[in-house]
Amino acid sequence: MHGGLSDQVSDALVILGAAGIVIPLFARFRITPIIGFILVGVLVGPAGLGSLTDQAPWLYYITITDREAIAPFAEFGIILLLFTIGLELSFKRLWEMRALVFGVGAAELIGSGLIIGLALFAMGQNAAGALGLGLALALSSTALVLPISGTTSQVGRSALAMLLFEDVAIVPIIFMLGALAPYASADGVEGLMTTVWMGAAVIAAMLVLGRFILPKLFGQAARTKSPELFLAASLLVVIVASLATSAVGLSPIVGALIAGLLIAETEYRSEVEVITEPFKGLALGVFLITVGMQIDLAVIADNWVSLVTAVIGVVVVKTIVTGALLKISGARTGTSAEAGLLMSSPSETTLIVLTAAAEAALIQPETAAFWTIVTAIGLTITPILARVGHDVSRRIELKQHDQPDEVPEDEPRTIVIGFGRVGRLVADMLKTHKQPFLCVDSDIDCVAGGRREGYPIIFGDVARPEMVDRLKLGHARALIITMDEPVLANAVVKRVRGWVPDLPIIARARDVDHAAELYRAGATDAVPETLESSLQLSEAVLVDLGVPMGPVIASIHDKRDQYRRQIMESGGLTEKPTLKTQTLRDSAPGATPAEA
Incomplete structure (x- = not known):
């Protein structure tokens, strides 16, 4: 009915129109635009108004009927997000966080994954499928959590540490699922080891070359005094770093994070951060629209009891595990509770792991579709959970300090x-x-x-x-x-x-x-x-x-x-x-x- 180019133009207009409406409207009421973008995805997606284009052809121009067509833009949004997170960090700060990253981060992912997996196994899921689902649902959303929490507060630092470990663990998880497939061979383990050593070599090369090349590249761009050239250099660095890690089997977001860390060590960090910020926000909006497009209200209405039970179960398990681990590591009770609720929803990478598990025949397609909707609902309520977590943390702190400090009895002040x-x-x-x-x-x-x-x-x-x-x-x-x-x-x-x-x-x-x-x-x-x-x-x-x-x-x-x-x-x-x-x-x- 419509050509490929016109489809892309129509989708672009819908996305830009959504951004123009959602961002100022939700900002006016001091509500995070995250929810707005997801609701737009529900409304204009294939399960929303997009399903009515046959009866009303004019709806084609305000809907998106092919979610796969905009998926690459959503992935680029996540890559830019990790790049800007890298800009806010430094190698010194990462080294200081190593205990949280590889201690609490690893324990949170493995602990939550095992508990959720055991629960699913007890409900009849096969062992390999239960393990895959458990690890998938144990992942938390980098794309949503860090923009909400930031990286400077105690909650933000704790969340960042755990998310960094999860981002690194995605590739081993996917390889493990392939090795557990009924038709898998020894090639799976061999492929994992190859990815590990090749990935380590690529990362080492990026760290060495980046320290010499990036200052010269951005210095040359700065001398031209051309914002366009500076932006082009920034995007070039992000894309090359992401392609390098993708080529050896690692996630592209690992390359983007390292590129951000390298630029953060140069004097051009602030300029790069400012010039890429608008693109990150728009691309993140595209990702959130694709999340909303995963939600079919008719399916939710028919299976609302099981879906609500599943969402609550995942949120409760991850909140308890994350909060308990942070408390054991020395965090305050309020911080532990807030970070636990903030990290309790599944992640955008959950969808990737679900797809890998389905392709490996570890779970049925219907099972993958069910947990995809659970993930989309979880992502939608993440801002709400963050708000609840903040309020709970405040109440805990006030209760622990129910008797405020005494005012000193000395001179008037x-x-x-x-x-x-x-x-x-x-x-x-x-x-x-x-x-x-x-x-x-x-x-x-x-x-x-x-x-x-x-x-x-x-x-x-x-x-x-x-x-x-x-x-x-x-x-x-x-x-x-x-x-x-x-x-x-x-x-x-x-x-x-x-x-x-x-x-x-x-x-x-x-x-x-x-x-x-x-x-x-x-x-x-x-x-x-x-x-x-x-x-x-x-x-x-x-x-x-x-x-x-x-x-x-x-x-x-x-x-x-x-x-x-x-x-x-x-x-x-x-x-x-x-x-x-x-x-x-x-x-x-x-x-x-x-x-x-």
Whole structure:
């Protein structure tokens, strides 16, 4: 009915249209676009509107009827994702993670695989098929987990370590399944050993050659000052590295990861990361659409009990195994629980292993189709599991610290709520000017890090009224609120103002409108981030243009006071700051609210 080229053009239009709708729409409601792309795949795939093209030919132009046609683009998206993960790492950091990668990572994959496999064997699946299914379902999604968790938090580092081992283990798993096939011969073992030594040789060659070639390649591209050439060089490196590892039987994502690690050791890392980011996001969206196309709502409706049972079983087993192993390795309970839930869904590579198991006749095609749908459902709910895991972790941490740290009984001090980047800067300035202070934060990692660096900081969640009461604000010199949670900040200001009418309250505001809300709630000073950054930019420009520093600072102060009066008026306030507030401001660090 339609030519091959027109099919590709139509599919491309559907994908680009989905990206143009899903990303801004879901961002507007602060929902991860991961779910949006998967839902688009369900809607426009062969089991959705694509099944109606015979009755309504016009649907052809807004659907994708051949999931295999866009599969290569989805694979390229995963390759780019692993490449950017490599850019965020370093060989030193990988070496530091070796215990997690080859210890917890190996134990998680083998432990989860054996438990799931034993359960399937007990339900009647043959031994080889149960082992293949167990290992397939034990894999977790690199494509979804790392964009959600990042690689810098404790949860992200733990997830990254386990995912790195899984990515390396894919090839041995597939070879093992081939060796277990009823018609397999000794060639399977011999092929695995050949892949191992050839793969090691290729990786070693990449590590050696990359250190000499990549700086020269990107240096030449940088001299041309052509973004297009820089992008072409980046994609060339990714593709060549992936093809090299694929040629010897390894996964292409191994080559992409190594290419990222090599570039991360050069001075061009940041530029490469920025220039490839849009392509990674779009290609990942294509992959997620292909995941959604695996979901047939009619099949789910007919088999929903067994499918839900299977999804729950896989999620529970992997959560328990992963969480327990991380706890044994020394992670906190909250981190273990969050990482366990985050890693509990099957993976995009599960689909590859299922295909290999079916081709090796270890499982029936119907069995592979059933677990394919389970995998697609698991991938779909991964963002939800991540959110649940985060909430569970927070509850565990709060329960373990149900009695917040006691507030020291000494001289009156300034209380700083929030110890992020803004709160830390405020604390540094207070310390510089020898002003006594105490910081409060509900992130136990943040509290532990601050204590190691010598900051006076306690653990506590000001969302709980009893925590605010424990701060003894009636004896405080001032309260500074730096957290980026507008609703909670407003609530704290209102509660404290009703309790301590004369306490100076200086609050960080997201924008001018939020500042007005804080003034209405009772803040003494509300500092909008957008206003302060504009004033600081103006100051820098005027000084660089040669205007004397004195007049510049005076004009910046005048402009700040002018805007402050306008914001207070919009917040329904007209009175001047109290003498106590003005004195505090004059003696505060930097003598301006900019640092607050």
